[in-house]
Amino acid sequence: MEYRLSDRIKDLKGNAIREIFKLLQQPDFISFAGGFPTKELLPTEIVKEITTDIMNGKEAADVLQYGGTEGYMPFRKTACDYVKRYGIDGIDIDNVLIVSGGQQTIDLMCKAFVNKGDTVLVEDPTYLASLHILKTYEANAVGVKSGEDGLDLTDLEEKIKKYAPKMLYVVPTFSNPTGRTYSVEKRKAIAEITYKYNVMVLEDDPYSELRFEGERVPSLKSFEVGDNVVYSTSFSKTVAPGLRTGIAVGPKEVIRKLTIGKQAVDVHTSSLSQAILNEYIKRGYVDERLKVMIPVYREKKNAMIEAIKKYMPKEFKYTDPQGGLFIFGEFDKSLGIDCETLFPEICKYKVAYVSGVSFYADGSGRNTIRLNYSNATLEQIDDGIKRMGEFFKDIINNNK
Numbered sequence: 001m002e003y004r005l006s007d008r009i010k011d012l013k014g015n016a017i018r019e020i021f022k023l024l025q026q027p028d029f030i031s032f033a034g035g036f037p038t039k040e041l042l043p044t045e046i047v048k049e050i051t052t053d054i055m056n057g058k059e060a061a062d063v064l065q066y067g068g069t070e071g072y073m074p075f076r077k078t079a080c081d082y083v084k085r086y087g088i089d090g091i092d093i094d095n096v097l098i099v100s101g102g103q104q105t106i107d108l109m110c111k112a113f114v115n116k117g118d119t120v121l122v123e124d125p126t127y128l129a130s131l132h133i134l135k136t137y138e139a140n141a142v143g144v145k146s147g148e149d150g151l152d153l154t155d156l157e158e159k160i161k162k163y164a165p166k167m168l169y170v171v172p173t174f175s176n177p178t179g180r181t182y183s184v185e186k187r188k189a190i191a192e193i194t195y196k197y198n199v200m201v202l203e204d205d206p207y208s209e210l211r212f213e214g215e216r217v218p219s220l221k222s223f224e225v226g227d228n229v230v231y232s233t234s235f236s237k238t239v240a241p242g243l244r245t246g247i248a249v250g251p252k253e254v255i256r257k258l259t260i261g262k263q264a265v266d267v268h269t270s271s272l273s274q275a276i277l278n279e280y281i282k283r284g285y286v287d288e289r290l291k292v293m294i295p296v297y298r299e300k301k302n303a304m305i306e307a308i309k310k311y312m313p314k315e316f317k318y319t320d321p322q323g324g325l326f327i328f329g330e331f332d333k334s335l336g337i338d339c340e341t342l343f344p345e346i347c348k349y350k351v352a353y354v355s356g357v358s359f360y361a362d363g364s365g366r367n368t369i370r371l372n373y374s375n376a377t378l379e380q381i382d383d384g385i386k387r388m389g390e391f392f393k394d395i396i397n398n399n400k
């Protein structure tokens with residue numbers, strides 16, 4: 001059978017990280033590739049306690065029944081209050097859509113705003129799955145230069161003028177892949193520039209709670225000038241990714257369109273997951289558990305930075321994030337190191353990174369890699385970076 005596939009999926013490659021999962025099944029393999037939370041930190045006992053209470057309560061059958069696409073009503077109300085943590089105030093339930101993870105918000109935003117060929121601006125580098133989603137919608141993804149404290153505003157404005165993009169997609173706090181955070185000034189300026197040029201912004205924020213150093217920064221949405229920012233957060237990194245639940249907050253008109261888009265995809269997010277998270281928040285577990293999680297992530301990040309200093313070649317430059325799950329590193333282009341081509345080779349050493357090429361809209365960044373520190377033990381971090389360091393030192397010496 002010759003399948004007559006759609007243009008949008010025909011040439012689309014699998015998500016690089018999803019593909020790497022297959023390799024990880026080998027014994028002794030150390031992966032710095034995915035973005036999994038530390039398994040031991042997943043709140044199995046709390047979820048067990050809450051689920052039992054829900055099933056013993058009067059809402060038991062309701063959460064097993066079909067629900068509204070907008071979300072489970074008690075949870076939508078809780079969500080309005082919850083997002084005050086991010087400086088988002090003065091909203092009501094019609095500003096909120098409960099989604100099946102932050103990934104779905106990206107998809108629904110594209111579904112609502114992007115026609116084939118429309119330009120969407122992204123940070124260079126950006127979250128790889130956003131590029132995957134943009135390809136699915138046949139968008140023209142264009143990268144905006146970025147530095148220590150966020151997008152390069154001159155480049156942003158120039159690209160807005162040049163491409164008249166429909167949307168800007170950003171991860172302003174502990175970005176995936178760099179771990180960097182935008183300054184307050186940059187957030188304000190981005191809010192102003194995008195409003196001025198009628199560009200919708202999707203602010204994706206799954207990581208801001210995982211801060212192990214420095215001061216909290218309010219969301220970009222909290223600096224919104226007009227109604228052009230949709231804020232997306234998720235419970236995947238703060239509670240458990242398996243619950244597949246997130247919150248999208250935006251102008252009512254936009255939330256309505258996202259809701260219509262969602263009706264066709266999964267009808268609604270699991271009501272049981274929403275009811276569990278509703279109780280999890282109300283019982284004060286979010287902050288209680290973050291107090292336990294953050295020191296673990298801090299220790300792992302520090303261990304990885306130490307291991308990089310100890311084992312990686314001196315030509316390797318890397319970010320040192322104040323939170324989140326990732327370190328991003330690069331080799332000077334003059335060294336001619338192609339981390340994409342080298343990936344199958346390094347896997348023979350039973351250690352994996354994600355090649356940075358997956359995070360660049362224009363397919364550049366072959367000299368870069370992303371490293372995750374949350375899914376490995378401290379011993380594995382030391383051992384894995386050691387293997388990686390030996391591998392890259394050999395490559396550099398052989399290239400000389």
Ligand code: PMP
Binds near residue numbers: 104127234
């Ligand atoms: N956005 C970013 C920036 C992410 O890193 C991730 C997860 N890796 C997601 C969205 C999707 O997360 P989820 O759907 O589990 O909320």
